[in-house]
Amino acid sequence: MRILLALSALLILSTSCKKAFSETKDADSLAASSLEAPYVTNDSVNQKVPKVDGIPLIEDQKNYTLTPVVEGLNNPWGMDWLPNGDLVYTEKEGKMFRFDGTTSIEIQNVPEVYIRGQGGLLDVMVHPDFDVNNIIFISYASSIGDEDGGNTAIASAVLNNDKLTNLKVLYKAVPNTKKGQHFGSRFAWGNDNKLYFSIGERGERDVNPQDITRDGGKIYRINDDGSIPEDNPFVGITDAKTAAYTYGNRNPQGLLKHPVTGEIIAHEHGPRGGDEINIIKAGVNYGWPVISYGINYSGSKFTEITEKEGMAQPIYYWVPSIAPSGFAVINDASYEDWNGNFLVGSLKFQYLEMLYMDGHQVTKREKLVDGLGRLRNVKIGPDNQIYIGVEGKGIYKISR
Secondary structure, rough: OOOHHHHHHHHHHHHHHHHHHHHHHHHHHHHHHHHHOOOOOHHHOOOOOOOOOOEEOOOOOOOOEEEEEEEOOEEEEEEEEEEOOOEEEEEEEEEEEEEEOOEEEEEEEOOOOEEEEEEOOEOOOOEEHHHHEEEEEEEEEOOOOOOOEEEEEEEEEEEEEEEEEEEEEEEEEOEEEEEEOOOOOEEOOOOOOOEEEOOOOOOOOOOOOOOOOOOOEEEEEEEOOOOOOOOOOOOOOOHHHHOEEEOOOEEEEEEEHHHHHHHHEEEOOOOEEOEEEEEEEOEEEEEOOOOOEEEOOOOOOOOOOOOOEEEOOOOOEEEEOOOEEEEEEEEOOHHHHHOEEEEEEEEEOOOOOEEEOOEEEEEEEEEOOOOHHHHHHEEEOOOOOOOEOOOOOOOEEEOO
């Protein structure tokens, strides 16, 4: 009888342990898979593989005028215009200037910048209500935090008499790292009156981009005071970076609001090949590094696939990589057949690439200012003219 009772108890204990193990395993599997699950329905994810083969690349026709605006610059990373037409621009080594059409005046009280590799003083954007609040936004590499090194910071400040006052850090990515690559970081202002910005994956390819609890490899969306919009896609998810708007990005150095459609569009660096242009939508996983059209710099592969259910396809990609930086859309009928085209700076090939667009489809490509230098930035000015920032040269205007 005692043997029967012991066997019964052992059977109950075994069944209980198996059930507990199964529940634990299921919970662990759910936790592990939750970071890779799509946060939007497949209907919202672009799964269409873009057509890139056979698209002609036209050589520089030189059917435009190139006019120097500000010369003798080292690395003009960001630029924007004040309501009075003055140009505000950054130099990566940590200085900011206002150009009044004749003279560049240095802006004082720029925050301390962490200079390493691709990090420094990066983008600048004037608040749409500058006439009322005198606010500008800046992005820069910052060493604020407990760890050594730095990471991308987003700040607002009041620009008054060529001085920054009331500096407020709106967002600071963590953790700091001494790695020198992939800080991002570009701005866009949405029709929803939200501030969008990008932060690269900081060289942590296999750690940051696919994990929504970690900074890096994402595009973010915040209110202009740094608070988190209640309708951000990851609000309410435990430990998530609720400022994040997308994930699975590599290093976006082009970000804009399309002047006609209002879409937020980004481009980002691939590794060796696989630079991408993406339509940015809430909660979408853009795939890095699970899917990619690029390979390692050594020539080896890090992934065997270029598409996966629930991960967005770009609307265009480059192989080989052009190393894109800066992004603009022409929106002026006086440009004739250029109107509506995308403009992307190439650091690698040292030209401005113009992409002719039919909706979201690239139909042909054309080189502008070929050989001028490493194209760091391109913007449309308040006069609807094209402005470019060229490393080691300065800022130029392109007129048709």
